[in-house]
Amino acid sequence: MTAISADGHMPAPVRRWSRYKHPRSTIRFAVLIAVLAFLSWSIAFLNIDLYRIIGAFPRLWEILATRYFPPDIDYVLDDSFLHSVLRTIEMSLLGGFFGVVLAIPLAWMAARNITISRRIAYPLGRFAIMGSRSIHETIWTILFVTVLGFGMLAGTLALTVFCVGFAGKLFADELEAIDMGPVEALRSVGASNLQVFQYAVLPQIRVAFTGIAIYTWDVAFRAATVVGFFGGGGMGWYLKRTTQQLENTRVAAILLTIIVLVLLAELASGWLRHRIAKMR
Amino acid sequence: MVAAVGLQGAPYLSYVERKRRRRVNNWVIAACIAVVLGWCIWDTVMVDTDWARMGGALGIIGTLERFFWIDWGLVPSLIVPALETMMMATLGTLLGCVFSLPVAWFGAYNVTPNRYIFYPLGRFLMVLSRSIHEIIWALLFVGAVGLGALPGILAVAMRSVGFISKITAEAIENIDPKPVEAIRAVGGNQFQVMYYGILPQILPVVIGTIIFEWDINIRRSAIMGLVGAGGLGLVFFRQMAMFNYGGVTLVVLAVLVLIAIGEVISHYARKAVI
8 A cells, every 4th residue: 555665754645625525524414414414304294295396486477367468457546445555555664763763762772782782682672583583574463463353453563563663673783893992982071971982983874873763664665564454454455365366367456566565665765765874 | 853844945044043943843843743643542542442442441451361371281281383384484484585586686777687667677576575464465375376474484484585685686796796707707697697696795685684573483484374375373363262361371481482592593603693
């Protein structure tokens, strides 16, 4: 095997280059195997037929083309439906506004660098933001509808909680990235927490916060279109009614309305955010 | 903060005058926002809410109280649905990645096969996927493939295509073109350019995005049961239908635990990738 060369030395062993050395490469391999095993186990456990996945899209297309096709536009132009669209917009505005207003102090608490106290306020803020983020907005809607009854109030509160989680996380991330120089300067001259926030933190994050607030409204509007599906008021209620009565052409018209409105909201928020970013 | 409305039209204004106009502008915008919000609050709280039916503060507290008697006996029957939810999220994310490959390819301006047909198509698919809520996707797929976990997986996948492919396309647009040119120069074909020139550059960003999306997909797949797909949402729906509010609270707690597990896993996964 190891032939000794003419001058009596062992030849250098053949080395093959690899990016990861022994323990890390084995760990990576094991993790990969575990993920693949979990995936195949899930396919077996959930009884997924790959042919059905491939067949789902032609079938969806066929259903859309035959049952949904001529969308019942007159239904969408009806007065009561247009009123529900207006209410959807109202809910998203209110939810977005109060969500953002509540998210600012929570984000202040949950930002590690400028929080009031790391022992109490920090975990509290983190937990509040994470908790409202973890639970999906439809579940919040159902819970609020159960307690407060059907209508826009429940939907608005659900959207508020959703926006607290959504905006709070982005705000906290933004706050943790600020320049600490002004904060320390103000602290060293004895400013209170509120003064530090007002004069050192707020000027740095004003533009970014405005952008995030507008984006939050955009996302809240998307959520508001289906909040009514579970009794929260707005156009989702019409979606539920027409779906359950199998009036598919009307469902198609409502879906088209939702897509168009969401596109418009996205364009508007993109335009506004662009203008605000230019003011930076 | 809110002074975005036109100041450009008037040149040669003194500093004081500009500042005064800006302040007036801010007040006008704030007043407009206040009026709109006030009207929204009035419509929500006064017109649309049936206060008599809510039963006053005592009624609300009475309803809330029923949520606090947590029904711990339900725990054993939650394990399989929780597992199903996790699996649905994972498979949905995987399928979403598969779907977003062509979409990202079409929607990245520098590698798209055709800038006039495929590029707008890719962009349109991204927007379409993001603008339709997962509940609506699930409704459509329940109609197409029937009840079960499959419509949930497909809905989660369709909803995640938009985000994954948008970030991927942006990553492709921002790559360093030199390796691509080098591989072209030594005679690499289209596939080799993609595999050796583009993929190594975008992989960390894309995998980070996929892990993030998986985290979000857990909370999405937890509600798929509400419209006929399986998982924790179905248990939630049943407990709600039985007015067993203690069980409802337990399901919500189970979702929180799942999300926490997902957050821990994704934290370590992201650390391993980056």
